[in-house]
Amino acid sequence: MQATSNSIEKKYIRRQRIGRIALVGLNIIAWLFTMFPLIYAFLMAIKPAGELYDPSSILFPQNPTLTNFVDVFDIAPIGRYITNSLIVAVSITLLQITTSVLAAFAFRFLKFKGKGIVYGLILSTMMIPGEAVIISQFLMVSSWGITDSLIVLIIPFVVSAFNIFLCVQALENFPYEVYESAKIDGCSDVRFAFTMVLPLIKPTIGAMAVQSFLSGWNMYMWPLLVTNNDANRTVQIGISMLNSVDSQSMVLMVAGVVICMIPSLAIFIVGQRNMVKGLTSGAVKG
Incomplete structure (x- = not known):
């Protein structure tokens, strides 16, 4: 047995x-x-340009080199492009977090007529593809005279309906009595939003930060439409302009792509845990 x-x-x-x-x-x-x-x-x-079409080195280079990463900075202002992308992505991230927290606070704690209608209209904008309004946006910023600048890359993305939705969902179980107590103690709405609400939804803020930064970093169509000189181009546009028919420009373009992937990969790796928590926050009530 x-x-x-x-x-x-x-x-x-x-x-x-x-x-x-x-x-x-x-x-x-x-x-x-x-x-x-x-x-x-x-x-x-890391492949030399001469080996690009060599059948014996289709996958692994026979003479790997890092000079492509150096040369790409010599033939194009990649450093300037990366700086512009960082300014745009960080600005969009901070502004979207600020507007989303304030909007979610208003929809959760303030009482005003038409609150549900306004919230529904904001959410309905997520069904409209960006390409459908890109021409009207371009005509509008052109009439303002702010094309070909960094600010025009930021203004259309100050508010995000999806991030507002995430914040509202994260505040669904937040006790309304806490807000009433804070008001009795003389706490202003803005102070309550940033000193009490903001710290309690850190996972959601982390998810918003990752999503907003990656969206701002990977923008292509809008910067392509509104920027015309190297001083204001982002890295995605700058890298695409390295493309040509010769093998030298091909390997340099790929080297530039690898360089511009590093910040987005780093942000995603650092914030992936908060991103998962933030996206699931508020999904289960009780």
């Missing part, structure tokens, strides 16, 4: 071990499948 029990236990342990090994193997395969474009881009970026 004891021998049979030990045999069953060993089979169970062996089956569990095989299951873990199979799961790890599937995860590795999925990781390689997902990361292959990034890995291939890096391998291509």
Whole structure:
């Protein structure tokens, strides 16, 4: 009887071990499948231009070099492009967080007529694709005379309906009595929003920060439409202008792409935990 029990236990342990090994193997395969474009881009970026069409070095370069990362800064103002993208992305992130917190505070704690209608109208804007209004936006900023500047890259993205929705959902279970007590103690609405509400929805703020920064960093159509000189171009536009038919510009463009991916990857890696918490915050009531 004891021998049979030990045999069953060993089979169970062996089956569990095989299951873990199979799961790890599937995860590795999925990781390689997902990361292959990034890995291939890096391998291509360290490849000399002469090996680009060499059949013997289709994947791995025979003479890897880092000079492409240096040369790309020499032929184009990549540093300026990266600085512009950082200014735009950080500004959009801070402004969207500020407007979203204030809007969510108003929809959660303030009482005014038509609150539900206004909130519904704001959410309905998420159904309108950006391409549908990009021409009207361009005509509007052109009439203001602010095209070809960094500020025109920021103004259309000061408010985000999706971020307002996230903040409102995060405040669904926030006790209204706390707000009433703060008002009795003489706390202003703005102070309550930034000293009490903001610290309590940090995971949501983290998710908003990651999403807003990546959206601002990866913008392409709008900067392409409203910027005309290198002083105000973002990194996405600058990198695309490196493209040409010769192999030298090809590897330099890929090297530039790898460089411009570093900030977005770093932000996502640092903020991915808060992003998951923030997106699920308010999803379960009770």
